[in-house]
Amino acid sequence: MREALGGLTVRGRAFIAAGITAIACAMLLGQPALSRVGVLILVLPLVTALLLGRARYRLALVRTTSPQLVAAGQPARVTLSLTNEGRTPSGVLLLEDHVPYVLGTRPRFVVDGVRQGWQRRVTYQVRSDVRGRFEIGPMTVRVSDAFGLVELGRAFRTTVPLIVTPRISPLPPVPLGGGWTGSGDNRPRAFAFGSAEDVTVREYRRGDDLRRVHWRSSARTGELMVRREEQPWQSRATLLIDNRLLSHRGQGIASSLEAAVTVTASIAVHLSQRGFSVRLVTASGEDGAHAWHVRDSEHNSGPLLEALAVLQTDNRSHLDSSWMGEQGQGGLTIGVFGALGQSDVPLLRRFAHHTTSALAVALDVEAWAARSSRPGRHGAVPQKGSAPVLSSAGWRAVSMGPQDRVDTVWEELGRMGASRTGTSTPQGHSFARAAGSSPS
Structure with a gap:
């Protein structure tokens, strides 16, 4: 009852x-008719509050976002799919x-005629120019x-996530040249001697096909071993x-x-669509949850885009190097650097x-x-970005400014790669073929 009285509107008060x-005036003036009117006006909101407070609503909510x-x-x-599972009408x-403010204004709806078995579905749109992970909900329901x-007021505690990924710029196929080959276990192997049983094996890893288990080696070592030579040659790229x-x-x-x-996300999608296994490395190193994204996955760039959606600045002063493996076997590496x-x-x-x-x-x-009127920091390279520093360290680098288009910079990087390696691949050649992918 206390909650119901607290829900009195301005009109009810x-x-x-x-x-x-009216009751006080009736008592002072000796007007019984006025007192009856006063009692009626006084009792009406109190009775309404009592009935609403004792009512038990069983509203069910299912919220879905498309796409997530x-x-x-x-x-x-x-x-929003609402259902009245109770017997009490409202x-x-x-x-x-x-809804977070970056997704727009909070949507409000008014529905009436709620009866037993009542169902209603309402939809609204959200849009964000800012990447990130946002929670939609909970919903507040006010019964009047x-x-x-x-x-x-009633509130549903459930929420649903919405992940806003960076903007993606379509990139043209360009010949970059270089050693675009498979690496590690994905590198093709030739066996000059022995039969099919004389194979190179390695320890079983989670996700390996059980049909590739080499039982003779497993029995000898006491651990599951799988064949290496049956893996396809897969081009890899580290971003x-x-x-x-x-x-x-x-x-x-x-x-x-x-x-x-934005540049990293565009390159990641571009490479994934062309059959590359891609991994993301940040200043803090490689996240195990977002390691290699294999090319045979239907949505192989989704986890990588989710990682980029929530990427924030890092306060460390040096780049982490723990992600590097054996020297010369890292495949292709594409870096996006600031100062x-x-x-x-x-x-x-x-x-x-x-x-x-x-x-x-x-x-x-x-x-x-200069655009934000902020002075440069100590130690930054003041002219044309960091391309000269990267070139001196053995990288093929192109500079990019605020007004440059991502696809234009990508084409320039492709021309630089072709000129350095002497690649004669025509401009319209497939990027996957220019990368050196081998037929299975």
Whole structure:
């Protein structure tokens, strides 16, 4: 009852005040008829509050978003399915879904005629220009009577996530040249001697096909062993994004970090669509949950885009190098860098020696600093980004400014790769073939 009285609206409180005033005036003036009117006005909101407070509503809500993974600037549709599973009818339902402000204004709906077995479906759209992971919900339901005297609030605790990925720019197929080959276990092997039983094996890993288990070796070692030579040759690419705070300038979606994320996401989708196994490496190293994304997966770039959607700046001063494996067997590495100093050169050389082909997009972060009127930081390279530093460390690098298009920079990187390696691949050649993929 206390909750119901707390739900009195301004109109309901005005009715109570008017009823008390009418009863007082009737007693002072000796007007019994006025007292009856005052009692009626006073009792009406109290009875309404009592009935709404004792009512037990059983409203069920199912909220869905389509799609759950959407690019920045693209709309997503949220569907609310409401069902009254109780027997108590209600007058008017005021629905308000809690939505983060970057997704738009909070949607509000008014529905009436709620009876037993009542069902209603409402939809609305959300849109964000900012990447990230957002929670939609919970929903607040306010039950009101027909006279608008009492409103009682109910809330659903459930929420659904919406992941807004970076903007993706379609990239043209370009010949980059270099050592675009498989690596590690995916490298093809030739056996000059022995039969099919004389195979190279390795320890079983989670996700391996059980049909590849080599039982004779497993019995000898006591652990499951699988054949190596049955794996297809798979081209691999490592995407390295420098997300250190000291390497970037600008604020919000106009910062150089957002440009770096957009470039990385566009390259990741481009390579995945052309059959590459891609992994993401940040300034803090490789995240095991977002390691190699194999090419035979239907949505192989989804987890990588989710990682980029929530990527933030890192306060460390040096790039992590724990992700590097055996020297010269890193496959292709494409880096997206901000401001670099001379202290980064030794580690950049190690990265270049680790990979068979080191390509880079160097952001001219001082141009972003000029746009945001922020002075440059100590140790930053002031002219034309960090391309000269990368070139001195053995990378093939192109510079990118705030006004440059991602596809144009990608084509320039392709021309640089072709000129360095003497590749004669025509401009319209397939990127996967230019990368050196081998037929299975």
